[in-house]
Amino acid sequence: MQLKVYESLTLKVGLCLMLMLTSLAGRAAGIQLQNLRCEMLTDPLGIDVLNPRLSWEITSPARGLKQSAYRILVASQADKLEEGKADLWDSGKKNSDESQHVVYSGKQLKSKDKAYWKVIVWTNDGSTSSSGISRWSMGLLNPVDWRGRWIGLDRAFKWDDEGQWSRLSARYFRKEFDAKKTIKSASVYIMGMGMYELYINGAAIGNQVLAPVPTDYTKGVKYNVFDVTDCLKSGLNTIGTVLGNGRFYTMRQSYKPYKIKTFGYPKMLLNLELTYTDGTTETITTDDTWKVTADGPIRSNNEYDGEEYDATKEMPGWNRTGFDDTKWLKAEYVQEPGGMYEAQMTPNMRIMSTLKPVSIKYLKPGVYIMDMGQNMAGWIKMRVKGKRGTAVSLRFAETLQKDGELFLENMRDAKVNDLYILKGEGVETWQPSFVYHGFRYVEIKGYPGTPKVEDFEGEVIYDEMKTVGSFETSDRTINQVYNNAYWGILGNYKGMPVDCPQRNERQPWLGDRKTGAYGESFIFNNGRLYAKWLDDIQQAQKADGSIPDVAPAFWRYYGDNTTWPGTYIAVADMLLHQYGDVRSVERHYESMKKWIVYMSERYMEKDLMTKDKYGDWCVPPESKEMIHSRDPKRQTDGVLIATATFYDLLRKMENFASIVNQAEDASRYKVLAERLKVAFNDKFLDKTTFQYGNNTVTANLLPLYYDMVPADVKAKVFNNIEEKILVENKGHISTGVIGTQMLMRGLTENGRSDIAFKIATNRDYPSWGYMVENGATTIWELWNGNTASPKMNSQNHVMLLGDLVVWYYENLAGIKSADRSAFKQMVMKPTLPEGLNYVKSSYYSAYGRVVSNWTRNAKSFNWDVEVPVNTTAVISIPAKSGKDVKESGKSASGSKGVKFIKMEDGRAVFEIGSGQYKFTSNL
Ligand code: BGC
Secondary structure: OEEEEEEOOOOOOOOOOOOOOOOOHHHHHHOOOOOOOEOOOOOOOOEOOOOOEEEEEEEOOOOOOOEEEEEEEEEOOHHHHHOOOOOOEEOOOEOOOOOOOEEOOOOOOOOOOEEEEEEEEEEOOOOEEEOOOEEEEEOOOOHHHOOOOOEEOOOOOOOOEOOOOOEOOOEEEEEEEEEOOOEEEEEEEEEEEOEEEEEEOOEEOOOEEOEOOOOOOOOEEEEEEEEOHHHOOOEEEEEEEEEEOOOOOOOOOOOOOOOEOOOOOOEEEEEEEEEEOOOOEEEEEOOOOOEEEOOOOEEEEEOOOEEEEEHHHOOOOOOOOOOOOOOOEEOEEOOOOOOEEEEOOOOOEEEEEEEOOOEEEEEEOOEEEEEEEEEEEEEEEEEEOOOOOOEEEEEEEOEEOOOOOEEOHHHOOOOOEEEEEOOOOOOEEEOOOOOOEEEEEEEEEOOOOOOOHHHEEEEEEEEOOOEOEEEEEOOHHHHHHHHHHHHHHHHOEOOOEOOOOOOOOOOOEOHHHOOHHHHHOOOEOOHHHHHHHHHHHHHHOOOOOOOOOEOOOOEOOOOOOOOOOOHHHHHHHHHHHHHOOHHHHHHHHHHHHHHHHHHHHHHEEOOEEOOOOOOOOOOOOOOOOOOOOOOOOOOOOHHHHHHHHHHHHHHHHHHHHHHOOOHHHHHHHHHHHHHHHHHHHHHHEOOOOOOEOOOOHHHHHHHHHOOOOOHHHHHHHHHHHHHHHHHHOOOOOOOOOOOHHHHHHHHHHOOOHHHHHHHHHOOOOOOHHHHHHOOOOOOOOOOOOOOOOHHHOOOOOOHHHOOHHHHHHHHHHOOOEOOOOOOOEEEEOOOOOOOOOEEEEEEEEOOEEEEEEEEEOOOEEEEEEEEOOOOEEEEEEEOOOHHHOEEOOEEHHHOOOEEEEEEEOOEEEEEEOOEEEEEEEEO
C-alpha cells in the first residue's frame, strides 16, 4: 500500500505551489513503513488560511480496499514529527473513511509558522500504513506583518509612450545587504505588480513566469512566497527584481478609459525574512535605499503588442553584489495598490512544455515564416548570432494569407510583435519575460543569416497543473477534436481563464466557461485556478449585487445579464461535484445569494427572468461571412434563455443553501424555482406542437435538460429536437454557446447517443470536425471561423466546446462521479454509439486513478476498469443477463470485489470496490 499526502485547500481555497528551493521530498521518501513508499507533491508555502484542509491518496492494487481509520500528526518541526511528537495537532485515531479535505483542527497557526504533517491510515483488510512527511507554511496573515513600503517610480520616461499602444520599459530594482550572522533559514514574500522576476545573488528564484496571477489590484493583491535559504550566505547579498507591466500598467492607457481599467505604474513590496542560527531574525524590506532604473534592456513590454529587448543595454551583474549602481535612481515611495494582500493559493504559470517548429520557409528578402505545427500560447525562444545592433523581429499569427504572409486582421489592433536587438557577442539566446502570444505561425524578419528550425523553440505557457485525463477512441475526428480542445484549454489558462490568447482582448469572460470549466476538469487539475476565479468574481461584484460579464473586470461590463454571471454559481457547483470543495460554496454563498436577490428584484417580471444580453451567442449563421445570425429562426428568445438558466441556478442555490445550513433560503429558492417553471411553461410551451419558443434546438433543450418540462410531454418535446437536427439540419449542430452546453448529454440522456455521435463526428459545416477538416489545431470562436469576418474571429476560443468534453469522459468513457461525491462514488456507464469500437480513457481523481478501456465487436464487449482505493463504482455492462458477464475469465458475480445488483435496460449492473478488473460480455 502506498500513501501520498498533500494539503488540499483552505477556506481561502487552493494552495500555494511556489517552487521550493529546499524540499523535504528526499527526506520524506526515505521514510518507509510497511512496504510504504511516499511520493511528495510540491510543498505549499505561505498559505493564508488558518485551518487548511488535508487530503491524502492511498494506492494499492488490492480489491475492495477502503480506509477504516486515520490519524493525522502535525508538528512544528520535521524532527519532532519523526520522533512522533505532534506538538501542533494529533487528531487521534478517527474511525472514518474520510481522506479528502480533513480540516486542520490543531493549535492556532500564526504568520510564518511552519507545519510538518503526516497521516497514518488503517484499512478494511486490517493493515496500517504511514505516509511520509509533507509541510506547509503560513504566509503573512496581517497587513502589519508586512514591513517596509511599496516602492516604484510613478512616471514614464522619455522613451516611453502612454498612448493607445502604450509602451513602458521594465523597471529593474536592486538592494545589497549584509547578513551579519549564519543563516538558518530565509523566506521571501513578494508582491510585484503587474509582474515580477526575482533574483538573489544573480540566481532566478522559482520557475514561475508571468507571475503573480492577475487580479483586480484595487481589490486583491497576490503575494508569492519562496524558501531562499540555499541562495543566501553570510556577508553581502543582493536582491534584484524586474517589474513588468502585466495588467497593472495596462496595455491601452489612454484608450477607452471608461471601459478599460488601469492601475498605475509598476510597484512592489517585498520582505525577506532571515532567521539566523542563533535564533535571532532580521527582515530586509523595500524602502528608499533600494536603487532602480527603467533604462535596462526591456524597452517595452505589453501583453498585446509584444516585448522589445535591446541586448546592447544589458547591465551585466546588475543583480549581484558589487555592481556599480551610482547612475541608478533612488526608489520612490508610492501608494499601495488598494487591494487586500492575499496569499496566492493557485500555482503560477510556467513553461509547461516546448514545441519544435515544423518548418521555416523563405517568404521574401529578409523575411521567413515559421510554422509551429500547432496553435499554441506562449512565446518563442530564439538563438541568434550576428552584429551588434541587428534587430530581429518576430510577429505572430494563427493563420496565413494565400500569399504566405501572416494573417493579422483577426488580431484587431494588437501588434503582436517581439523585437530583439543583438549585442553581438557570439550566440545569444533570448525569450521575452512579460508577454505571451497566441499563434501557430511566426514571421521572422531581420534574422542574420538563414534562420533554422534548431534555433527556435516554442515555449508553451499556462498555469502549473497536472494533466489528469487521457482519452482516445477508434474515431479519428473525435481524437483530433479532443486534441484541439486540449490545446485550446491550456492555451487559455492565464492565471484566470481567458477567452483567447492572441487578439487585443484576452479577457476572462464568464459565459465561455459555464460548462467548459466542468469539461476541462477532466483533462486538467483546474480546481485551484477556478477557486481563484470565484474570488475574482466575488471581488468584481458591486455593492448592490451586480456581477459583470468579465471578471476580474479589466473590461468593465456591468450591464447585468443572467447567463454569463450565472457562471459564478455553475463553477462553484463544478468545484463541489468534481473536487468536493465545500469551502468554495461556503465562501461564496452570501455573494451568490446577493446576486440572485439582486437579479430577482430587478429583472423578474411575472415570474420570468427578463434580463439577457447575448442570447445563444454564436449560432451557425445563415451566411458564411457573418459573425452573428440575423435570422430570427436561428435565434432563441432571451427571456426563454434567461428564465431557464435562472431556474437551474436556483436549483443549485437550493443545494448550496442546505450545505451551509440555510434551510429557509433553500425553501425560498425552491418556491421561486417552482414559480419560474410554471410561468415558463405558460409562456413558452405551445400546448399543441409541444414546441418551446420558436422551436430552436436550444429553446427545447434548455427546459428539457433542466427538468422543467411536464413529464407527460417530455418525449414530444424531445421529438422536436430530433426532428430539427435530423430533418432540418441534416444531422448538424445549430446551437451556440448556450445550447451546446447541454446538447451532447441531452441527446444521450434521451436515448439518442447516435445523434450525438453523428454531431461529434461530422466533418462538414457546421461542426467541430469541420474545423479539423479546415486545418484547425484548436477550437474556433465561430463555427464558420475559416470564412467569417476577422472582426471577431479567433482561432483559439473554447466556448463552443459546450459539454463535448464532459460527454467524452462521462458518456463515451463512462467515467463519472456520482452526484457531488467528487469521485468517492462513481457511476460508470459507457455509451456505445454504433460506429465507435473502442475508448481508452483515464482520469486522475483526488482518490487516485480511474481507468475505463473498452472495446467491442459484433459479438462481445470487453472492458478494463480500474477504481482507486477508498472508492466504489456502480458499473453498467451491456449484457443479456448478469450471468453472461465474466471478470478475468470467471463469472463476474463470484469475483472478488464485484457485486451483482440488477439488470436494467439491457445492462447488467454491478457494484465494485477498488482494484483492476477485466470484464467481458456477449452482445
Ligand atoms: C468574447 C467572448 C465573449 C463575448 C461576449 C467576445 O468578444 O471573445 O468570448 O463571451 O464577447 O460578448
